[in-house]
Amino acid sequence: MTPQDILTALRDQNPLVHCITNYVAMNIAANVVLAAGASPAMVHAPEEIPEFTPICGALTINIGTLSSSWLASMTTAATLAGTHDIPWVFDPVAHFVSEYRKRAAQDLLALRPTVIRGNASEILALAGEAGAGKGADSGDSVDAAQSAANALASKWGAVVAVTGPVDYVTDGTRDAHVSGGSPLMPKITALGCSQTALMGAYCASGPAFEATLAALAHFKVAGTAAAQQAKGPGSFQMHFLDALAATQPQDLGQVIV
Numbered sequence: 675m676t677p678q679d680i681l682t683a684l685r686d687q688n689p690l691v692h693c694i695t696n697y698v699a700m701n702i703a704a705n706v707v708l709a710a711g712a713s714p715a716m717v718h719a720p721e722e723i724p725e726f727t728p729i730c731g732a733l734t735i736n737i738g739t740l741s742s743s744w745l746a747s748m749t750t751a752a753t754l755a756g757t758h759d760i761p762w763v764f765d766p767v768a769h770f771v772s773e774y775r776k777r778a779a780q781d782l783l784a785l786r787p788t789v790i791r792g793n794a795s796e797i798l799a800l801a802g803e804a805g806a807g808k809g810a811d812s813g814d815s816v817d818a819a820q821s822a823a824n825a826l827a828s829k830w831g832a833v834v835a836v837t838g839p840v841d842y843v844t845d846g847t848r849d850a851h852v853s854g855g856s857p858l859m860p861k862i863t864a865l866g867c868s869q870t871a872l873m874g875a876y877c878a879s880g881p882a883f884e885a886t887l888a889a890l891a892h893f894k895v896a897g898t899a900a901a902q903q904a905k906g907p908g909s910f911q912m913h914f915l916d917a918l919a920a921t922q923p924q925d926l927g928q929v930i931v
């Protein structure tokens with residue numbers, strides 16, 4: 675399946691995406707997934723996970739505002755995704771800021787995510803390399819994280835996506851870059867977290883490498899279009915949701931290099 679085919683399938687199937695994400699991201703991530711054409715559900719209580727994860731098309735886990743009961747839910751959900759063959763996407767937000775978060779990220783990695791998405795500093799740190807990350811924001815270039823992404827993909831058998839001015843994606847064998855978007859994108863909080871949620875929707879609709887590539891391309895196409903209308907970060911967010919909904923499958927190829 676091509677990235678274009680996967681967007682068509684996503685809109686036909688409207689997959690249910692289980693998102694365990696952070697308090698900052700919940701609203702925008704749900705709006706992004708809806709605008710693109712899928713169905714998000716933010717479900718966190720440990721008591722609900724065993725019933726809910728198995729009926730979803732994909733799971734996404736983001737540790738942006740981690741605490742112990744959420745980590746228990748994440749662990750159960752990722753384990754269930756593994757046993758039910760449900761693709762899952764891991765977003766290790768700022769995992770280098772504390773020993774607690776570092777350990778949680780490594781434990782979740784061991785549950786074998788289908789896709790790992792982070793900014794350059796997060797991907798460098800996940801591979802054990804020193805980076806210049808500042809909390810949730812990257813301080814490193816995507817180029818600098820490329821070999822870390824390749825190493826993580828080979829070690830964990832995952833697709834790894836590094837986002838930034840030009841995104842990089844690899845499955846350890848194949849790789850691609852995705853260009854475009856706008857410098858306003860990192861000025862909107864949780865847009866990366868929303869990208870992770872959208873990757874879940876794409877992974878529910880097609881094979882992981884092409885699905886990840888398609889989700890990255892969808893964001894770049896919509897980001898470029900939104901920037902043409904926006905006066906700044908506030909109006910960018912509004913136009914970005916409109917542009918995600920307006921993006922057509924044939925638009926995706928333009929930004930994949």
Ligand SMILES: Nc1ncnc2c1ncn2[C@@H]1O[C@H](COP(=O)(O)OP(=O)(O)OP(=O)(O)O)[C@@H](O)[C@H]1O
Nearest residue numbers: 793837838839855856857859860864865866867893
């Ligand atoms: N300078 C830039 N120019 C164009 N696109 C960008 C730029 N920086 C980030 N992006 C895009 O913004 C989106 C979010 O990527 P980013 O790397 O900022 O995520 P993040 O740091 O994990 O975000 P957050 O933690 O706030 O959710 C991606 O789709 C990426 O392609």
Ligand SMILES: Cc1ncsc1CCO
Nearest residue numbers: 696698738739767810864
């Ligand atoms: C700002 C922020 N802090 C924790 S999670 C989050 C959203 C972007 O990752």
Ligand SMILES: [Mg+2]
Nearest residue numbers: 767793866867
């Ligand atoms: Mg992030």
